[in-house]
Amino acid sequence: MTTSRVINFGAGPSTLPQSVLEKAAQGLLNFEDTGIGIAEISHRSKEFVAFISNVEALIRSQLNVPPTHSILFTQGGGTTQFSAVVLNLLARHKLLHPELTDDERVMDYVLTGSWSKKAFLEAKRLGGARANIALDARKYSKDGVSFDNVPPHDEYAFSPASALIYYCENETIDGVQFSPDPSAQTSFPFTILPRERSGLLPLVGDHSSSFMSRPIPHLSEHAVIFAGAQKNIGPAGLTVLIVRQDCLVDVDAAAKLGATPVPLCLSYKTLAEGRSLYNTPSLLPIYITGLVLERMQELGGLAYFEALGRRKAEKVYAAVRAGEERGVFQGKVQAGSCSWMNVIFNVLGSGAESRFLAGAEKVGMKGLKGHRSVGGIRVSLYNAVTEADTDKLVDYMKEFVSEASSFCSA
Template identity: 35%
Template sequence: MKHNFGAGPCILPKEVFQQASEAVIDFNNTGLSILEISHRSKEFEAVIDEATQLVRELLAVPQGYSILFLQGGASLQFAMAPLNLLPEGGKAAYLDTGVWATKALKEAKKFGTVDVVASSIDKNYSYIPKGYSIPSDAVYFHYTSNNTIYGTEVFEKPATELPVVVDMSSDIFSREINVADYDLIYAGAQKNMGPAGVTLVIVKDDILGKSGRVLPSMLDYKLHIDGGSMYNTPPVYSIFVSMLNLRWLKAKGGVPVLEQENIIKARALYDEIDRNPLFKGTAAVEDRSRMNVTFVMDTPELEAEFLALAKERNLIGIKGHRSVGGFRASIYNALPLSSINALIDAMKEFEDTRK
């Protein structure tokens, strides 16, 4: 068995992949592939309705929020959020916690003034800045809840009266959130939700329509809301597989159950990193992500040796991102505790061979 610690795209339970593959040949006994049925058919309408309902239920999305399945990845949201919310000449506040946060704020700068309230670039984004102030004349505050590359996570919504826009691409559905704390949540699906190609957007309806901008149709949230995420051909397969995965998530007991599992998984791995003298975590302890665990060893030679052992033990995808080095174990919802234990065993075994 392979233990996939890759950061994506699309780490899902095997049973979901199994169901997804069957529907490619024969979707719900229609004799047709899910790929070929009309996206306007009642069969696909049932899929998108169920996916929407599952998101609403699993995250307890309140009334007054719309749920959208869009294309263009989280990266398009970097532009779409300011275009829809920020009037010409308006100001937005951004927290800079890594590559994705930087990309988001760079994009927003094309449409208005960006106040970077704090940045952790001074320590290669290994911590989440605290104690910063957010200007009250900004139209919204944007942050990234989980920094996939650096292994840091923001668990509490930062204190502000402003509307909050959050990129939850790599931790959505991994822990409970209070949707009402946010005005716009977006997430590229491809970590805990489904295949690449669909982006989940949860938006508070009454923040829209105020930027005064003329928007290209495809970049207008209102238009997608009115069209039920079907203004144009939606990414049918990505939505379908996301729906299957959300069903799996619900059957497991929902987000609180996954959150408890994720806490146990992350704790076990961080405990071993802290105990084992050969490994060192790179993220500030209080900001450690439950989704992406980053760690290093003393020398590149040791790291290469451990990587070879990991490969032998079927531990896939643990090589760190080039901007942090070392290792990154991505431990999304679908990765079982047994895989974490397999990695821990390899770390212990490596320690033993060095004694």
């Protein structure tokens, strides 16, 4: 039986801070001195209600979420939100514009990777409006079929009056992420988005794999932000929603006007009115997430983790470039579109990828194999991956490149 922990570079569920896991283990036996474990206690107990309220407060303060937005906790992962955002925002649009037919309603999708593509296909499957591709980054890729870039702002074609505008901030599978520099052409084009007559934006941001790693640009202008917890802040089983209050609509009233009926557990209004306790939530994931957020705050919050994330990513990308110069590695993503969270590259040569993975595992590093749909190597640098962990990987990458180069020149 393994007695020590390995370094986990997996894309999710991802690594968690050891100090948090140790404290969570105590909470499994005795939560908040109740004598009852967190996995056993009532979600309506005063202790848990106080705890979940504090989790909300920690997110609100660290992300600077304005009072115009509610913070909700639900289940089903980000993938369930592919459906929920469509149902809720089409219900909202039906209430605002009951005179329009389904063909006259449109949902805009920005496709920059595998997850935004999946979200678009779900919107298309559900119907209720036309699903429009406002941008397909594959057209601008090196091979014309892969997701390897974020195109410049003048390539977007938004509809004039969308029911929703969807984007995925970081594509975990493909390693593509919008630049945090608002002046960069690879940033998200907030300034050219079409607004509603009220001035609001029906903007939906999937931040699952970058949530709580750095500030969210234009957060207050979003209609909905959602994130699965299992990348940066907790285990699988919890999804965090940040919903502008005008999107907490009466879905039953919308259904009477012809909108698709929304299951109660997917209704944002139901979640908000029940303070995320309409049904039994994921108590253990919420508990661990709360412990992670408390630790984040103690370390300096988003400013600390943004700086840490930048350093980690720069180190790994530098190692990839050094390997490219020696003909050992090959980066997949075009410059300016590279993810801080998920570094994707190939190891060149017959059997080289397997040797790279086997060698990494021998020195205590796992979770580096790329997604089955794209292959290659994927280094996930979520918040709990330390700089020391990253340095160990970089040292291994340099050693692998040196040995591979020596082998090729022999």
